[in-house]
Amino acid sequence: MAKTPTHDGIETSVELTHPERVYWPDDNITKHDLLEYHAVAWERMSPFVINRPLALLRCPDGIDGPRFFQKHAWKGINHHITEIADPGDKDAAKLLKIENFDGLAALVQSAALEIHPWGTTIDHWEKPDMIIMDLDPGEDIAWSKVVTAAKEIRERFAALGLTSFVKTSGGKGLHVVASVKPQATWTDIKDAAETIAHAMSADSPQTYLSVASKAKRAGHIFIDYLRNGRGNTAVAPYSTRARKGAAVSMPVNWEELDDTIGPASFTVKNAASRLGHSSADPWADFFKAASPLKV
Ligand code: ATP
Ligand code: MN
Ligand code: MN
Numbered sequence: 001m002a003k004t005p006t007h008d009g010i011e012t013s014v015e016l017t018h019p020e021r022v023y024w025p026d027d028n029i030t031k032h033d034l035l036e037y038h039a040v041a042w043e044r045m046s047p048f049v050i051n052r053p054l055a056l057l058r059c060p061d062g063i064d065g066p067r068f069f070q071k072h073a074w075k076g077i078n079h080h081i082t083e084i085a086d087p088g089d090k091d092a093a094k095l096l097k098i099e100n101f102d103g104l105a106a107l108v109q110s111a112a113l114e115i116h117p118w119g120t121t122i123d124h125w126e127k128p129d130m131i132i133m134d135l136d137p138g139e140d141i142a143w144s145k146v147v148t149a150a151k152e153i154r155e156r157f158a159a160l161g162l163t164s165f166v167k168t169s170g171g172k173g174l175h176v177v178a179s180v181k182p183q184a185t186w187t188d189i190k191d192a193a194e195t196i197a198h199a200m201s202a203d204s205p206q207t208y209l210s211v212a213s214k215a216k217r218a219g220h221i222f223i224d225y226l227r228n229g230r231g232n233t234a235v236a237p238y239s240t241r242a243r244k245g246a247a248v249s250m251p252v253n254w255e256e257l258d259d260t261i262g263p264a265s266f267t268v269k270n271a272a273s274r275l276g277h278s279s280a281d282p283w284a285d286f287f288k289a290a291s292p293l294k295v
Contacts, residue, residue, distance in 0.1 A: 004105070006039035014080060014105035023062040023113060024246040029268050034240065035108045037248075037268045040275045042101055044251070045238040047287065049104065051121045053084065053095040055233045056107065057114035063242045071095060078106035087125055088230070097122060113242040116233035119189070120182065127182035128189045129290065131162070132234045133196070134224035135173040138209075138217035145207065147257055149200070149221050150174045154254065156196045163289035165282070166254060167237050168263045170247035173221075175234060179286050184293040186230040192293055193225035237283065238275075240268055250274070251283040 003011040012035075019032035038045070055071045072093045073083055080102040083094035098104060107115060120128040133153050137146050153176045154164040162178040169175055180189070197210035200223050209220040227234040235241070235249045241264075250266035266274065273279065 004035070006036050008036070008039040008042075010039045010042060010101055012102050012105035014078065014102050014109055016105075016109055021062070023059065023111065024244070024268070025062060025064060026244050027246045027267070027269065029246050031108060031111075033268065034113075035105060037240070037271065038104050038108060039101075040272050041238040041248075042104065044275065044281055044283065045104075045236065046101075048237045049115055049117055049239075050099055051097055051123065052117040053086070053120075053122070054097055054118075055116040056096065056110070056112040057116070057242050058111050059113045059242050060111045062111075063113065063244065067242060078109055080106035081110065084122060113240055115236045115239040117236050118231070118233055119228065124182040126185060126230075128184070128186060128228070129180060129182045129287070131157070131178040131180060131189050131193050131293075132227040133176045133178075133193060134169070134227050134234060135176070136217070136222040136224050137173055138220050138222065140219055141221055143262060144259060146174055146221060146263075147259075149208065149223070150176050150257065151254070152200065153196065153223075156199070160192065161291045161294055163285075163291065165251065165286055165289075166257060167249050167251045167283075168247070168261065168266060169235065170239070170241035170249040170264055170266070171243065172263050174257075174263065175249065177237075177286075179290045181290045181292045184295055186228070188293060188295045190225070190228040192295070193228045197223035197225040251281075253280075253282040256282075 005011050021031045057069050059067045084097050085094050086092050119130045157164045157178040164176050164178045167175050201208040201210040209222045237251050239249050241247050246268040247264035
């Protein structure tokens with residue numbers, strides 16, 4: 001089959017049907033544009049999306065059309081998106097994974113506008129390699145408070161011997177992700193996240209909330225530790241969001257995290273310069289930095 005080259009020089013054997021189809025109408029971003037974005041992001045993104053169970057937010061007619069959050073195969077699925085049985089749940093329907101750039105191109109072809117991996121790989125399914133804290137600010141929360149919360153979480157992870165990395169959510173908040181050696185169980189990982197969330201809400205109840213109550217969220221930041229259960233997901237670093245503005249979940253440096261960077265600052269349109277070969281990768285040491293979670 002003809003190879004589809006991208007401007008970043010990566011080739012894929014996946015042929016895009018209707019490359020001109022518009023996925024983000026207000027931003028005039030097409031299926032072809034999304035493939036080009038992924039080609040630029042691929043080198044940094046791949047360790048966070050390959051060989052991990054994936055949930056996909058598919059929007060076949062773009063972000064203004066119907067959307068489907070899918071964990072399982074569908075009729076006519078591209079063969080570069082492969083099925084894998086959950087070894088801990090043999091009776092469950094098979095899950096989805098990709099293995100290479102053809103897989104990512106197949107996700108573009110499938111209108112998967114958001115990619116939500118598990119926090120583990122299929123090589124050590126029961127031993128997660130990250131802990132994710134999702135900061136969900138309620139209405140009326142100043143952005144500087146979200147940044148302060150992220151830095152506090154970094155300190156609390158550091159007290160557990162863990163190195164943290166931070167990314168914009170591409171929506172409303174920040175995600176602080178600690179790198180862990182895949183040794184502790186899902187239960188250990190979720191307990192550690194929950195302990196930090198409850199400690200923060202106990203220490204600063206006027207600012208933080210550690211229960212998923214929409215009613216109480218106004219004026220608070222919900223420290224969402226619930227991304228860490230077995231089978232739960234969070235949006236992948238570099239994934240696009242199926243929202244107006246075509247923001248992406250962008251890894252940032254702790255040093256650059258200030259009022260000039262908002263949760264949806266980085267987009268399909270402006271990301272390329274950050275992701276070029278000459279610019280530093282703020283998450284370059286993510287896996288090298290892994291430490292065991294002390295339980
Ligand atoms: P924001 O900054 O707006 O909070 P976010 O990515 O942190 O963005 P949400 O989009 O609200 O948060 O989603 C929360 C999590 O729930 C996501 O990380 C995703 O993995 C999961 N999720 C999203 N949609 C669904 C769905 N339809 N069914 C099950 N889980 C979902
Ligand atoms: Mn969130
Ligand atoms: Mn959340």
